[in-house]
Amino acid sequence: MKKILAVALVLCLVLALAPMAFADNPVVKIGVFEPQSGDNGAGGKQEILGMQYANMLTPTVEIDGTTYDVELVYADNASANDKAPTAAQSLISSGVSLVLGSYGSGVSIAAGDTFAAAEVPAIGVTCTNPQVTSECDVYFRICFLDPFQGTVLANFAKSELNATKAYCLAKQGDDYSGGLCNYFIEAFGKDNCVYEQFPEGTSDFSTYITNAQNQGCDVFFSPVSTEAAAQIIAKANTQAIGMPILAGDTWDSNVILNAAKGTDVKICVTTFYQEGADPEFDKGIKEWIKSDATALANNGGNDELAAVTVMGYDAYYVALEALKAAGSVDPADVLEVIPSVEYTGVTGNIAFDDIGDALRDSAFVKSCNTETGVWDFVTVATVK
Amino acid sequence: MDKTILPYIISGISVGGQYALIAIGYTMVYGILRLINFAHGDVFMVSGLLMVYLAAALPLTVAIPLVIILTVLLGFTIERVAYRPLRTAPRMSVMISAIGVSYLLQNLALYITGGLNKNYPQIPWISDRVTVLGMETSRVTIITPFLTIILVVLLVLLINHTKIGMAMRAVSLNFETSQLMGIRINSVISATFIIGTFLAAVGSMLFFTNYPGVVPTSGAMPGLKAFVAAVFGGIGSIPGAVIGAFIIGICESLIKGLDTILIVNGTITEQIGLATFSDAFTFVLLIIILVFKPTGLFGEKTTDKV
Numbered sequence: 001m002k003k004i005l006a007v008a009l010v011l012c013l014v015l016a017l018a019p020m021a022f023a024d025n026p027v028v029k030i031g032v033f034e035p036q037s038g039d040n041g042a043g044g045k046q047e048i049l050g051m052q053y054a055n056m057l058t059p060t061v062e063i064d065g066t067t068y069d070v071e072l073v074y075a076d077n078a079s080a081n082d083k084a085p086t087a088a089q090s091l092i093s094s095g096v097s098l099v100l101g102s103y104g105s106g107v108s109i110a111a112g113d114t115f116a117a118a119e120v121p122a123i124g125v126t127c128t129n130p131q132v133t134s135e136c137d138v139y140f141r142i143c144f145l146d147p148f149q150g151t152v153l154a155n156f157a158k159s160e161l162n163a164t165k166a167y168c169l170a171k172q173g174d175d176y177s178g179g180l181c182n183y184f185i186e187a188f189g190k191d192n193c194v195y196e197q198f199p200e201g202t203s204d205f206s207t208y209i210t211n212a213q214n215q216g217c218d219v220f221f222s223p224v225s226t227e228a229a230a231q232i233i234a235k236a237n238t239q240a241i242g243m244p245i246l247a248g249d250t251w252d253s254n255v256i257l258n259a260a261k262g263t264d265v266k267i268c269v270t271t272f273y274q275e276g277a278d279p280e281f282d283k284g285i286k287e288w289i290k291s292d293a294t295a296l297a298n299n300g301g302n303d304e305l306a307a308v309t310v311m312g313y314d315a316y317y318v319a320l321e322a323l324k325a326a327g328s329v330d331p332a333d334v335l336e337v338i339p340s341v342e343y344t345g346v347t348g349n350i351a352f353d354d355i356g357d358a359l360r361d362s363a364f365v366k367s368c369n370t371e372t373g374v375w376d377f378v379t380v381a382t383v384k
Numbered sequence: 385m386d387k388t389i390l391p392y393i394i395s396g397i398s399v400g401g402q403y404a405l406i407a408i409g410y411t412m413v414y415g416i417l418r419l420i421n422f423a424h425g426d427v428f429m430v431s432g433l434l435m436v437y438l439a440a441a442l443p444l445t446v447a448i449p450l451v452i453i454l455t456v457l458l459g460f461t462i463e464r465v466a467y468r469p470l471r472t473a474p475r476m477s478v479m480i481s482a483i484g485v486s487y488l489l490q491n492l493a494l495y496i497t498g499g500l501n502k503n504y505p506q507i508p509w510i511s512d513r514v515t516v517l518g519m520e521t522s523r524v525t526i527i528t529p530f531l532t533i534i535l536v537v538l539l540v541l542l543i544n545h546t547k548i549g550m551a552m553r554a555v556s557l558n559f560e561t562s563q564l565m566g567i568r569i570n571s572v573i574s575a576t577f578i579i580g581t582f583l584a585a586v587g588s589m590l591f592f593t594n595y596p597g598v599v600p601t602s603g604a605m606p607g608l609k610a611f612v613a614a615v616f617g618g619i620g621s622i623p624g625a626v627i628g629a630f631i632i633g634i635c636e637s638l639i640k641g642l643d644t645i646l647i648v649n650g651t652i653t654e655q656i657g658l659a660t661f662s663d664a665f666t667f668v669l670l671i672i673i674l675v676f677k678p679t680g681l682f683g684e685k686t687t688d689k690v
Contacts, residue, residue: 037499037600045500078499172660194655196643199663201605203595204399206521207640210391211659214644227501230597238513238522239391258503259596297498 028061028068028329030319031075031096033088033111033122038079039225040104042255043308045298047103047125048074050312052295053285061320064327070320077107079225084110092118097329098322098338100315103308104225105129105146106175112136121322121335125315126249126272126308129179133356140338140356142315142345144363146176149248149270150183152363152381153221156268157188160379161244163219165192167212169232171224172197180223180248202228206235213242223248226255237263244268252307252366252375254300261373273307273347274364274377281346285309304374307347307364314345388648391519392641393634398525398594400633401532405587406610407617407625408539409580415556415620416576418475422482423462425607426489427581431455431588432504432598433493439505448507452585459581460574468570493600504596511593524593529630531590535583536626543622548575556620609636612670618683628681632669636662 032051035044051072060067073094075087084102088111091099099115099122102108108127115122116138124132124141128149133139157163166188170177178197185193194215196208205228212220220243222232229251236245244266252271260267275282286303289295296303321341326333342351351359362382366375406428413421434454438447466485470478510524543549551572554562563569591606592598610625613632617624638645639662646652673680 035499037494041499042501045498194644196655196657196659198640199660201601201663203591203597203602203605204395204637205595206395206525207392207637208659210395211641211644214388214641214648227597227599230501230503231595234596238511238520238525240513240520255501255503298500300500 025060025067025069027071028063028323029071029073029094029096030316031073031091031094031099031101031120031122033075033077033084033091033099033101033107034103035079035107036074036076039227040079040250042226042300043126043250043253043306044076044079044101044103046253046300046306047101047308047312049289049295049298050285050309050314051100051316053288053309054313054316056288058317058320061323063323063329068323068329077102077111079104079107081106081110084108085114087111088114092120096120097331098123098319098334100312100319101125102127104176105132105179108132108139109135109175112139115139118331119335120331121338123315123318123322123338125311127176128249129175130357131175131179137356138335140352142318142347142350142358143249143272143311144360145357146180146248147183148361148383149363150180151187151383152270152365153246153248154184154187155383156270156365156379156381157219157221157246161219161246161268163217163243165215165217166194166219166221167208167215167217167243168193168195169208169220169222169224170195170197171228172199174224176248176250177222177224181221184221184223198228203231205232206239208232209235209239209241213239218243220245221247223250226250226253229253230255230259233259233263233265233267236265241265249307254302254304254306257304257368257373257375258300260368260370263370265370267368267370268365268378269367270363270365270381271307272364273305273310274366275305275375276377278346281310281313285313310346314343314347314350317345318343318350387518388645389638389641390517391521392637392645394516394519394521394525396634396637397630398528398633399637400630401528402587402591402594403606403610403613403633404532404626404629405535405583405590406606407613407629408536408622409584410611411614411617411619411622411625412552412576412580414614416552416573417467417478419467419478419482420611421580422479422607423466423485423489424580424584425603425610426486426493427455427459427462427603428584428588428591428607429493429598429600429603430458430489431581431585432592432602433497433502435589435592436502436504436598444505444507447505448589451589452582455585455588456578456581459577459584463574463577468573490600490604497598497600499600502598504592504598506596507589507593522594524590528590528594531586532626535586536622539579539583540622542579548572552576609666612666615670616673616680618680621680621682624680624682632666635669636666639665 075091077084077087084107105127128146168181170181251269325337365378369376409424435451466481613629614625617628640659642658
C-alpha cells in the first residue's frame with residue numbers, strides 16, 4: 001500500500017511539472033541567466049526587473065516577417081560559480097535563442113564554456129570583468145569594463161577626494177571584486193595601496209576597518225557584493241571610519257541606500273546610468289514597479305531606480321535587435337549577427353568591438369545622500 | 385594596552401561571546417543525546433529572520449520576547465518531529481535527520497526571503513556608537529561578552545543545583561539507567577532543546593545587531609565556528625564550549641589584523657596576506673585538537689569497559 005502511495009505521489013509531482021502551454025504566435029525564448037539568490041541575489045533581481053519591464057512594453061518581435069511572442073526563460077545561477085554551468089545548461093536545454101546576463105562576472109566566466117559548447121550567444125549586461133568576453137567567443141557585453149572602471153575610481157580618489165593612501169578589500173575567489181581591486185591598485189600606485197581579502201561567509205568586517213584606520217589610509221575601496229557592503233557600512237558607521245568609501249557599479253543599489261541612510265559614512269560609486277537622464281523612461285518604469293507588488297519587493301521595497309535595471313532594459317532591446325537582424329531564432333544565426341548590432345538605448349549608444357565588448361568611454365560617479373537616502377550626481381568621468 | 389591591538393581584542397571577545405551562545409546549544413544536545421544537531425546554526429538564522437519580520441509589524445518591546453518564544457518553540461518542535469521518532473534508531477539516522485532539517489530551514493528561508501539580504505532592525509541603545517578606551521565601537525560589542533558570561537553562570541547554576549539539572553546530568557551519564565530510575569527522558573531532552581535554542585535566540589540578537597544582514601546562509605558559518613568551539617573545548621562540556629568560543633573569536637580577529645599590527649610595529653614593511661587565513665586557522669585548530677586531544681580541552685574521559 002505504502003509503495004503504491006509513494007509511486008502515486010511521484011507521478012503527481014511529475015505531472016504537475018510537465019509544461020502545458022498553448023499559444024497562438026510562435027514563441028522565441030530569451031534566456032535570463034541571473035542570480036536570484038546568494039550574495040548577488042538582490043542585484044540580479046533588479047537587473048531582471050528591467051528585462052521584465054521591457055518585455056511588458058514590447059512582448060512581441062518581428063523575425064523574418066513572422067510575429068513571435070517573446071518569452072523570458074529564467075535560470076538562477078545562485079551567485080555561485082559552481083552552479084553557473086548547470087543553470088546555463090538548463091537554459092540551453094529549454095531552447096533559448098540567446099541569453100542575457102549575468103550580474104556578477106564570476107558566474108558569467110564560469111558559464112562561458114557551456115554557452116560556447118552549445119553555440120548559444122550570451123550578452124552580458126553588467127558583468128565588467130574583461131575575462132567574460134576575452135576568454136569566450138560567444139559572450140558579448142553592453143557595459144564598460146573593470147580596467148576602465150578601476151582607473152576612473154582611482155583617478156577620482158586622487159583628484160576629487162585628495163587621497164594618498166588607499167585600502168582595498170576584495171572577497172577571496174571573487175573575480176569581480178578581486179579584478180576591480182587590481183585595476184584600481186594599478187592606476188592608484190601599488191606602493192600606496194593596502195590590499196586584503198576576506199573569506200566567504202565573513203560577517204565581521206570590523207577588523208578590516210580597524211586595519212584601514214591603523215595603516216593611515218584615507219580612502220576605503222571595497223567593490224564587494226551588496227550583502228557584504230551592508231555589513232561594511234554598518235561597521236564603518238559604528239567605528240567612525242573617518243574616510244570615504246569607494247565602490248564600483250555593484251553598490252548602485254537600494255541595499256546600500258538603506259544601509260547608509262541615517263549614518264555619517266561618505267560613499268561614492270561609479271555606475272552606468274544616473275536617474276534623471278531620461279525622465280520619461282524613469283517615470284514609466286517607476287509607475288510599473290509601484291504597481292506590481294513582486295517587482296516592488298524585488299527592487300528592495302521602494303521605487304529608487306538602480307542602474308542595473310536600466311541596463312537590463314537596454315539589454316532586452318539589444319537582444320530583439322539581434323533577433324531581427326538574424327531573421328531566425330536559431331542561436332547560430334543570432335551569434336553571427338550580434339557583432340554588427342547597434343542600438344541606442346536609455347544608457348547611451350551600444351555597439352560592439354572585436355572582442356565583443358561595448359564601446360563605452362564614460363561612467364557616472366554618484367554619492368549617497370545619507371539624510372534622504374537617495375543618490376546625488378557627482379560627475380561624469382571619462383578616461384582617454 | 386597598545387592602541388593598535390585593543391580594537392582587535394575587543395572585537396574578538398565580542399565575536400567569541402556570540403559563538404559561545406551558539407556553541408552551548410551544540411554541546412548540551414551532544415552531552416545528552418550524543419547527537420550533533422546540525423540544524424542549530426539554522427535555528428539561529430531563522431531567529432534573525434523572525435526578528436526582521438516581526439519588528440516590521442510590532443513594536444520592539446513586543447517583538448523581542450515574541451522572537452525568543454517562537455525560536456524556542458521551533459527548537460522544541462524540531463526535536464519532537466525530527467529527532468524523537470528516531471530515538472531508538474541508529475545514531476547515524478538522527479544525524480542525517482538533523483542535516484535534513486538544516487537544509488529544510490535554509491531552503492524555507494530562501495523561499496520566504498527570495499534569497500535577498502534582509503536588514504536587521506536597529507535595537508535602540510545597544511546599537512548606539514560608544515567610545516571605549518579611546519576607540520569607537522557599538523555598545524553591543526561591549527555588552528556581548530558580559531551578557532554571555534552572566535547567562536553561562538546562570539546555566540551552570542541551573543545544571544548543578546536544580547532538579548531538572550540533576551536529571552540532565554543523569555541522562556547524559558546513562559540513558560537507559562536514568563530511565564529506569566524514573567526520569568522522564570523526553571521532558572529532559574525537550575528542556576535541553578529549549579535552553580539551547582533560547583541561548584541561540586539571544587545570540588542571534590547580539591550577532592545580527594552587530595552585523596545587520598540576514599540571508600538564508602547566515603547561520604552556516606557562525607554555526608560551524610561554534611561547533612568547532614564546542615569540539616575545541618571538549619564537546620559535552622559547557623565551560624569548555626565557552627572558553628573554546630572566546631579563544632577562536634579572539635584568535636580569528638587577531639589573525640585578520642596581524643598584517644597591520646606587524647606593519648605598525650615595524651616588524652614587516654609589506655603586506656603578507658595573513659588575513660586570508662583567518663578561517664583556515666579555525667579549521668586547522670579543529671584538526672590539531674582532534675589529533676592530539678580528541679576529547680578537547682575539558683572533554684570527558686571515555687573508558688571502554690571490556
